[in-house]
Amino acid sequence: MPDTFESKSVRSQRHAINQALQEGHNDLATELLQRLQPCDIALLLESSPSRNRLDIWQLISSDLHSDVLEELAEDVRNGIIDTMQPDMASDLLEEMDTDDLVDTLRGLPESVSQDILAAMDEQDRQRAELGLSYGEDTAGFIMNTDTITLRPKINVDVVLRYLRLKGDIPEHTDTLYVVDRDDKLMGGVALTNLITAAPDTPVEDLIKDSEAIPVDMDDGEVANLFERYDWLSAPVVDNNNQLVGRITI
Numbered sequence: 001m002p003d004t005f006e007s008k009s010v011r012s013q014r015h016a017i018n019q020a021l022q023e024g025h026n027d028l029a030t031e032l033l034q035r036l037q038p039c040d041i042a043l044l045l046e047s048s049p050s051r052n053r054l055d056i057w058q059l060i061s062s063d064l065h066s067d068v069l070e071e072l073a074e075d076v077r078n079g080i081i082d083t084m085q086p087d088m089a090s091d092l093l094e095e096m097d098t099d100d101l102v103d104t105l106r107g108l109p110e111s112v113s114q115d116i117l118a119a120m121d122e123q124d125r126q127r128a129e130l131g132l133s134y135g136e137d138t139a140g141f142i143m144n145t146d147t148i149t150l151r152p153k154i155n156v157d158v159v160l161r162y163l164r165l166k167g168d169i170p171e172h173t174d175t176l177y178v179v180d181r182d183d184k185l186m187g188g189v190a191l192t193n194l195i196t197a198a199p200d201t202p203v204e205d206l207i208k209d210s211e212a213i214p215v216d217m218d219d220g221e222v223a224n225l226f227e228r229y230d231w232l233s234a235p236v237v238d239n240n241n242q243l244v245g246r247i248t249i
Contacts, residue, residue, distance in 0.1 A: 102131030
């Protein structure tokens with residue numbers, strides 16, 4: 001099969017960066033790295049000699065470190081994390097989505113993951129420990145906890161003002177989930193319906209049934225449901241029908 005343009009481009013960049021490193025031209029290597037997307041930097045790290053990876057990592061903008069880690073193969077990612085102090089590693093992992101965070105921690109030696117967990121703030125440690133408590137092949141393991149929830153009695157204007165104030169919503173958000181005072185799932189409201197509804201419309205008037213995924217459902221069955229119904233996201237609930245997270249495409 002002929003090489004794609006992307007693979008040739010990345011190979012050319014890798015050669016240029018490794019050559020710059022060998023010749024001590026770190027400024028040039030840094031400039032070349034700034035032209036690459038996180039996924040391409042990850043590929044560059046994976047395909048570079050192991051002796052060069054840490055040199056390359058140190059030249060990558062710190063703003064991209066978390067994004068690059070998410071793209072790396074497990075062995076390369078863990079090798080880089082293993083060189084970090086726990087507080088530095090925890091800062092990076094806290095920026096990850098819950099599913100990537102949990103997957104990363106599971107792949108690390110127990111002593112390393114425990115040190116990183118101990119260095120995390122309480123909120124991130126709790127979401128990590130919750131994800132780690134589920135089996136690897138379950139919905140709980142692959143879910144994110146970045147759900148936006150609504151109460152049924154508030155109106156659309158309040159929701160939209162909240163979203164504007166928040167300024168950013170989780171990726172792949174197509175539905176906001178409505179829960180009662182016990183955090184039990186009542187249904188979902190499509191984002192498109194919120195935008196087009198009259199400002200004084202109560203949220204409860206817009207609720208549609210949302211097929212919830214049990215937290216212990218096999219991940220293969222989850223994948224089949226997403227494919228069958230062409231879902232972008234779906235809520236995850238525990239045995240008490242309490243919303244615990246969501247899974248995205």
